[in-house]
Amino acid sequence: MSARILTIGHLARETDTKVETVRFYEKSGLLPAPARTEGNYRSYDRSHLSRLSFIRRARDLGFSLDQVRELLALSDDRDRSCAAIDAIAKEHRAEVERKIADLQSLKHELDRMIGQCGCGIVADCRIIESLSPSTAA
Numbered sequence: 001m002s003a004r005i006l007t008i009g010h011l012a013r014e015t016d017t018k019v020e021t022v023r024f025y026e027k028s029g030l031l032p033a034p035a036r037t038e039g040n041y042r043s044y045d046r047s048h049l050s051r052l053s054f055i056r057r058a059r060d061l062g063f064s065l066d067q068v069r070e071l072l073a074l075s076d077d078r079d080r081s082c083a084a085i086d087a088i089a090k091e092h093r094a095e096v097e098r099k100i101a102d103l104q105s106l107k108h109e110l111d112r113m114i115g116q117c118g119c120g121i122v123a124d125c126r127i128i129e130s131l132s133p134s135t136a137a
Helices: 008-015 019-027 046-061 065-075 085-117 126-131
Strands: none
Touching: 008 046, 019 046, 046 065, 065 085, 065 126, 085 126
16 A cells, blocks of 8 residues: 555644544644645645554544543553553543442432422422522521
8 A cells, every 4th residue: 555645734634633633643742744745735644644543533432632642652552561551441440330329329429419390380390409509598
């Protein structure tokens, strides 16, 4: 396959990423700086496309920028054990599980509030009452 030069716009479109985000990933060191054309335009190649796709997928899965940075550094050392990568993924999964538990608690509280609603008038609304600060001193 011949080397294909990509503009920043093309790279952004192929990875469904905003141009500003591509620049941000470059500035933050997640994406290596591309070569420049004679007109000083960025000139990306397939390795940039692959790396940006990796970053996008990891971000879509909720990995933090620091975790993505670690994963990229670890993935660059192909002969290394993947235990560190596994640890990052497990840590992230635990964080997701905590968020799910928090959201389930939030849902139960909202269900409780909604269940108390008699669908009468606002003056008697239990939801508004639940959200209002306590006036008892």
